[in-house]
Amino acid sequence: MLLVALDQLRDGVVLGEDVRDTNGRLLLTKGQQIDANQIRLLKIWGVPEVPIQEQDQGIAKDKGDKEEADRLKIERTVQTIFQHIDTAHPAIQPIFKAAVEHRCQKGLFVDLGPRQRLPEDFKLDLYNGMKTQIQFSEVHLPESPEIIIEFNKIVDDPMSSANDIAAVVSRSPSLAALLLKIANSAAYGFVSKIDTLSRAVALLGTREVGVLAMVISSVQFFRDLPKDLIDMATFLRHSVACGLLSRILGAQARVPHTERLFLAGLLHDIGRLVWYRYFPEQAKLVLNMAKTTGLSVFELETECMGINHTQIAGYLLKKWKFPESLENAIVYHHCPSRSHEPAEPSIVHVADIAVNALGLGHSGGHIIPHFDPRGWYQLGIAPGALKTAIDQTVQQVDIMTELFTGL
Ligand SMILES: [Fe+2]
Ligand SMILES: [Fe+2]
Missing domain, CATH: 3.90.105.10 (Molybdopterin biosynthesis moea protein, domain 2)
Incomplete structure (x- = not known):
């Protein structure tokens, strides 16, 4: 005994x-x-x-x-x-710890297998194809649905009112129904039922409703992607987790308009969706090569295709007339120090690293490309606060992802 x-x-x-x-x-x-x-x-x-x-x-x-x-x-x-x-970086340490804990609880291993070198001809073939096509507009990036342009104006305009939102939403009954479904979900925690759009705007606020409408319109735009290439549920979980964590970190750093950070986090890898839809063959090759070489997908995109998903997002968001602030947070989410306004891209950058590390979905690959710490220091977020923000994201991610699934 x-x-x-x-x-x-x-x-x-x-x-x-x-x-x-x-x-x-x-x-x-x-x-x-x-x-x-x-x-x-x-x-x-x-x-x-x-x-x-x-x-x-x-x-x-x-x-x-x-x-x-x-x-x-x-x-x-x-x-x-x-x-x-x-x-060993102070911003990365709490993420590393949280990632080990979360993956231990969920049993999330990634078996990346043995490494191979990147073949020379692989790079050239892709480079000559894709960069030229995008730059010379041989590829027609998706036209903006009218409604996204109108919401962009509302979200970007501090004077926009509840009536402006209602006027745009009421033209699309399906959008109005989805907005009410989201406003009534457990994620927002309102006790009484929200049965009209004007009540949703009164409770959630004009900007929040505008942002949700933009998310619905944008996510709907990218349905039906090749399933063998990307599992949309996994992609959506990654996007929602990044949106949630960006919003919480934004509040900690006292950045105004945290709902904009939610949207930026949610759409940060939208360039990848363009890539998957219009270049599925190249995407498949790069994703497979990332698995065998141990290189990050971001590095491979840039190296082998001459263009990466943040640049593709830049073309798309300009075409969709997204507010510059949103474009800034999305386009610079892998290199915030190159931005003139690094605060918001820095937040999305760290949120993206954290959700990848924890395995809260992914947008194509597992290896994190690099960490650009310069903008992070200015935010003044303590390592302990970062850990709290990650915990809150883990608590909310399932319920929010379910909400956006099937939009
Ligand atoms: Fe990215
Ligand atoms: Fe990402």
């Missing part, structure tokens, strides 16, 4: 003796197999250790060994994801 501390105790072991509290009251009897619930109760009763049958020592140890082995595997996964980044 062995005494095992509660922290070391695994469910399924059999008690070698009766367990009593400090007053001698019988809590559990000898021979009883204990489960996680009983371990929790033992902790509440203040029992520090319990006697277990000797043959169970092996079970406990094996389970402990397996957990340790799984944790090491997860740590290696996160190290691989961060291979191009200094993990």
Whole structure:
């Protein structure tokens, strides 16, 4: 018979003796197999250790060994994801820790396999194809739906009113219905039912409703992408998580109009969707090459195609007449220090790194390209606050992703 501390105790072991509290009251009897619930109760009763049958020592140890082995595997996964980044950086440390914890809880391993070198001809073939086509407008980027342009004006105009929103939304009954569905969801937590658009605007605010309308219109625009290339549910989860975390970080940094950061985070990889829709063959080659070389998809896009998804997003958002502030946050989300206004792109940049590290969906690849820390310092977000923001995002991401699924 062995005494095992509660922290070391695994469910399924059999008690070698009766367990009593400090007053001698019988809590559990000898021979009883204990489960996680009983371990929790033992902790509440203040029992520090319990006697277990000797043959169970092996079970406990094996389970402990397996957990340790799984944790090491997860740590290696996160190290691989961060291979191009200094993990000792104060902004990256809390993300690394949160990523290991979250992936351990969910069992999220990434098996990236053995590495190969990038073949020379691979680069040239793609480069000559795609950059030329996009730059010389041989590719017709999606035309903006009228409604997105109108919402852009409203979201960008500080004088816009509830009536302006209602006038635009009421022209599309399906958009109005979706807006009310979102406003009534648990994600917003209103007790009474919101049954009219004017009430939704009154409760959520003009900008929030405008942003939601833009999200609905933009996400609907990118339905029906090739399933063998990208799983839209995974892509959407990545986008929603980045939107949520950007909004929370924005509030921590006291950036005005955090709803704009939500939209920027949600649409930050929209350039990839253009790429998947109009260049599916090239995209497939690059995604496969990222898996075998250990290079990031962003690096491969830039190197091999001469154009990356942030530049594609730049062309698209100009065409869709997005406000410059949104364009700035999206176009510079991989290199915020190149922006004249680095605060918002820095927030989306760090949010993107964090949600990739935690495995809250992805937009094509797992390896994080690099960390551009310059804009981050100006935000004044403490590492502890970053950890809190990540925890809040994890709590909200499922409910919000479900909301946007099937739009
Ligand atoms: Fe990106
Ligand atoms: Fe991303």
